[in-house]
Amino acid sequence: MRTRALIRLAVVLSVAGMTTATFAASQADYKAAYGKAEAAAKQAVKMKTGWTTTDKELKAAKKAAATGKYDEAVKLADHAKALAEASIAQAKEQAKIWPEAVIR
Amino acid sequence: MLRKVFIALAIIVGTAQPLLAGNMKVDPKADFKAFREYFTKKFPNLQLNDFVNGPYSMDVGLRKQWISIEQFPPYEFAVDKGKEMMSKPFKNGKTLADCFSNKGVGIRQNYPYFDKKTGEVVTLELAVNQCLKKNGEKTLNYKKDDMAAVTAYMAFTSRGKNMDIKIPDDPRALAAYNKGEEYFYTRRGQFNFSCASCHVQLAGKHLRTEVLAPALGILNAMPIYRSNWGGMGTISRRFTSCNTQVRADALKPQDELYRDVEYYLSYMGNGLPIVGPGSRP
Numbered sequence: 111m112r113t114r115a116l117i118r119l120a121v122v123l124s125v126a127g128m129t130t131a132t133f134a135a136s137q138a139d140y141k142a143a144y145g146k147a148e149a150a151a152k153q154a155v156k157m158k159t160g161w162t163t164t165d166k167e168l169k170a171a172k173k174a175a176a177t178g179k180y181d182e183a184v185k186l187a188d189h190a191k192a193l194a195e196a197s198i199a200q201a202k203e204q205a206k207i208w209p210e211a212v213i214r
Numbered sequence: 215m216l217r218k219v220f221i222a223l224a225i226i227v228g229t230a231q232p233l234l235a236g237n238m239k240v241d242p243k244a245d246f247k248a249f250r251e252y253f254t255k256k257f258p259n260l261q262l263n264d265f266v267n268g269p270y271s272m273d274v275g276l277r278k279q280w281i282s283i284e285q286f287p288p289y290e291f292a293v294d295k296g297k298e299m300m301s302k303p304f305k306n307g308k309t310l311a312d313c314f315s316n317k318g319v320g321i322r323q324n325y326p327y328f329d330k331k332t333g334e335v336v337t338l339e340l341a342v343n344q345c346l347k348k349n350g351e352k353t354l355n356y357k358k359d360d361m362a363a364v365t366a367y368m369a370f371t372s373r374g375k376n377m378d379i380k381i382p383d384d385p386r387a388l389a390a391y392n393k394g395e396e397y398f399y400t401r402r403g404q405f406n407f408s409c410a411s412c413h414v415q416l417a418g419k420h421l422r423t424e425v426l427a428p429a430l431g432i433l434n435a436m437p438i439y440r441s442n443w444g445g446m447g448t449i450s451r452r453f454t455s456c457n458t459q460v461r462a463d464a465l466k467p468q469d470e471l472y473r474d475v476e477y478y479l480s481y482m483g484n485g486l487p488i489v490g491p492g493s494r495p
Contacts, residue, residue: 158463161461161462163461193404200401211399211410214244
C-alpha cells in the first residue's frame with residue numbers, strides 16, 4: 111500500500127517535471143515579446159534617444175527565432191525591450207537635470 | 215493709468231529672454247565667459263590660442279609626434295582637391311565658389327550662422343550641399359571624402375582668422391543655441407556619457423589610448439585627418455562617431471540637433487584662431 115502510494119507520487123512528480131521541462135517559448139511568445147521590444151525601440155528612436163545595443167539585441171532575437179530557438183529569442187527580445195525602456199528613462203531624466211552640468 | 219500698466223507689462227514681456235526649464239535665462243555671453251574661465255583655470259599653463267590644438271595641447275609626447283606629422287600634413291591632398299572642386303564648373307556653368315561670399319575664401323570662421331529666413335542654423339557642410347542642390351548637382355556625403363576636401367580648403371583659407379559666430383537678437387537663434395547647449399550636456403547612450411563628460415570633466419585625461427581634447431576651441435581645427443580613420447572626416451563624422459562610441463544611436467548628419475550643438479560649440483570657440491584643417495591621432 112505504502113509502496114503503491116510512493117510509486118504514484120513518483121509518477122506524479124516525474125510528469126510534473128517533464129511538463130516543466132517541455133514548457134518552452136513558442137513562436138507566438140516570441141512574436142509577442144518582439145512586438146513589445148520593437149515598439150519600445152521605435153519610441154526611443156522617435157525621441158532621438160536610442161541605443162545601438164537595443165538594435166543589436168533585436169537583430170539577435172530575430173536571428174534566434176529564425177532558427178527556431180524561441181526561448182533564446184524571447185530572452186533577447188525582452189532584453190532589447192529593457193534597453194529601450196532604459197534609454198527612454200535616461201532621456202526623460204536628462205531633460206530635467208542637464209542644466210546642473212552646465213559650466214556657470 | 216491702466217494703459218501705462220499694460221505698456222509696462224508689454225515692455226517687460228517683450229524684452230524677456232527665453233527661459234530654460236527652472237526659469238534660467240539663455241545667456242550666451244555669460245556662458246562664454248564661464249566656459250573660458252573654467253578651461254583657463256583648469257589648464258593655467260596653456261596659452262589661450264593653444265586650446266584649438268586639442269590633445270596636442272594636453273600631452274607633450276603627442277605634441278612632438280604632431281609637429282613631425284605637420285611637416286608633411288596628411289590633409290594636404292584634401293586641401294588641393296577642395297580648391298579644385300570650388301572652381302570646377304557645374305553643368306549649368308556656375309561653381310561652388312559662386313555660392314559663397316568672397317568665392318568661399320576666408321569665410322569659414324563665420325560658420326555656422328543663424329539663418330533668419332528659415333529660422334535654422336546653417337553649417338558650412340549644409341551650405342555646400344544646399345549650393346549643390348540649388349544648382350542641380352549631386353550632393354556630397356556629409357561625413358568624408360569630397361565634403362571633407364571642400365571644407366578643408368575653406369578652413370585652410372581662413373587660417374589666421376578667429377572664430378566669429380554671431381547669435382542675433384532673435385528668440386529662435388537663442389533657442390537653437392540653447393538646444394545646442396542642452397545637447398552638449400545631456401548624457402546619452404548605454405555608457406551614459408555626454409559630450410561634456412569627455413571634453414569638460416575629463417579634458418586632458420586618457421580614455422583608453424586617447425587623450426581627450428578640451429571643448430574650448432574643439433571645432434576650430436575641423437575638418438580633420440584622423441589617423442584612427444585613416445582619412446579625412448568632417449564635423450558630421452565626428453558627431454556621429456562620438457554618438458556610437460557611447461552606444462547612442464547616431465542622428466542623421468546635419469540633423470537639427472547636430473547643427474545646434476555645432477552652433478553652441480563654435481560660439482564657445484569665438485576669438486580663437488581657425489587652424490583647420492587639422493590632424494588628429
